[in-house]
Amino acid sequence: MLTLYTYFRSSAAYRVRIALGLKGLPYDSHAVHLVKDGGQQHTSAYRALNPQALVPSLQTATASTDGSATLTQSLAIMEYLEEAYPQAPALLPADLLGRARVRALAQVVACEIHPLNNLRVLRYLTQDMGLSSQQKDAWYAHWIALGLGALEEMLATSSATGQFCHGDSPTLADCCLVPQVFNARRFGCPTQGYPTIERIVATCEQLPAFAQAAPGQQPDAE
Amino acid sequence: MLTLYTYFRSSAAYRVRIALGLKGLPYDSHAVHLVKDGGQQHTSAYRALNPQALVPSLQTATASTDGSATLTQSLAIMEYLEEAYPQAPALLPADLLGRARVRALAQVVACEIHPLNNLRVLRYLTQDMGLSSQQKDAWYAHWIALGLGALEEMLATSSATGQFCHGDSPTLADCCLVPQVFNARRFGCPTQGYPTIERIVATCEQLPAFAQAAPGQQPDAE
Structure with a gap:
């Protein structure tokens, strides 16, 4: 299962949520509150996943032939979804x-x-x-x-x-x-x-x- | 032949110049001075090529099977070069x-x-x-x-x-x-x-x- 580290108002997380939905991919949602507690993105636990201290991050499915990893940067994550799940509706044209x-x-x-x-x-x-x-x-x-x-x-x-x-x-x-x-x-x-x-x-x-x-x-x- | 609209100090144009060099692709260089004349990127001629009024822009080779076009945004241009010239050294890994x-x-x-x-x-x-x-x-x-x-x-x-x-x-x-x-x-x-x-x-x-x-x-x- 994919796990998305997200914040409801984050534009970048919102992009990835749309892409996951268009691809029809279920995912676990893990909220990272960007304001509360001085910003949960700054905790050492989250920074170990994403040193940029930004959302979103996407933990890939462990069943992947490439193994599991935590991906960062929304555009890179969406390109990954496009490449890893080519059978789902395409998010990039062919030409x-x-x-x-x-x-x-x-x-x-x-x-x-x-x-x-x-x-x-x-x-x-x-x-x-x-x-x-x-x-x-x-x-x-x-x-x-x-x-x-x-x-x-x-x-x-x-x-x-x-x-x-x-x-x-x-x-x-x-x-x-x-x-x-x-x-x-x-x-x-x-x-x-x-x-x-x-x-x-x-x-x-x-x-x-x-x-x-x-x-x-x-x-x-x- | 590819034509790059560039400015020597532009970081984004510099990225594409490196990618063109790594791919071994010759190109015509067309300078767009971002300061002189109030910024040549704001001329109507340049904005017709790139409504963002930014460098770089890349005019694709007319011999391309897709026809010629003017591409914008340095990351998109580099991804295009990777896809259009796959025989040259890869700028993205395979996995x-x-x-x-x-x-x-x-x-x-x-x-x-x-x-x-x-x-x-x-x-x-x-x-x-x-x-x-x-x-x-x-x-x-x-x-x-x-x-x-x-x-x-x-x-x-x-x-x-x-x-x-x-x-x-x-x-x-x-x-x-x-x-x-x-x-x-x-x-x-x-x-x-x-x-x-x-x-x-x-x-x-x-x-x-x-x-x-x-x-x-x-x-x-x-």
Whole structure:
């Protein structure tokens, strides 16, 4: 059985929960509270699993021919799921340019937007750099506007965009997009200015894999 | 022929230059100056190629069976090179857990360190948020220490680490690590506290693919 170390609100864990759902893979869920107790990700027990002190981590199934291991980084975990469970619905297209496009769309979220706006960065801005809550919000909104603006243009101008980010079935790009949009809305950044993104997210949210992965549906939700 | 849109000092472009060199793939180099003229990445001509207004972009060879396209995001580009040119030296190991480990190491750099410390972010801190140069430097050093500290632990504690980040040949992880360390040194962050990283980077720098990809060796170097 796979074990996912997760936090209900973590965007990166949310991505992996969606991917696990799309692949139809059952997993044990182990909550790591990023705020309580000064952050359970900083305990020595968790850091022994993941020295980055970040969620998610995925413990692979012991039945794997490769043996068991703890994987880190959401994109790497999703690529692993794609390679280890190829019989389940594909999260990457078959053609090389399509695969590159899906990965790039996912990485606009995972390398350009989310790293600037996750919990530890926002905390550092206010707690360590002494910025005001308003300045932190302006920071958040700036990177959302830049990132979602670029994504909207990439999606709206490409004939490869379908019901989902790439064609008519969900891919890694959708696994990244939906948590990012959830996060933006939670921080009060409206996303109506991105009609293609809004349309795709609404389509995704109809699928059980996306709905069941949502923060509010997690056992550790508050 | 492949065409790389690059800037000599861009860490992300540097990664792809290394990968192209390791794969032995010749390419045309097209410089996009990120500072001059208010940033050539913001021209409408470049944004038509890459709506993210970031480097690198890679125009694929027209002889490809998939046709030509412009790819974005350095990790997606390197994965494409791995898939499109499988006959050249592999930049990912063959086993699934090894592939996941290499991708995670690469993503510690590409998703946790570099996004916080690239040119546009540092500029935003000082020019838009009014932080001092000292505050910007403290910000830079904070994310370097956190990220390289985690990487050092992942590398030093794993038997999978060899002469390079994973085993005894370079992978995508090394393609990301070397530019990040170069960048840290340029910004005055010493890396001697990370002995495994230092050792691996020194080994990489002996290889022509790494040496030739260095910022100082580029046609657009200043």
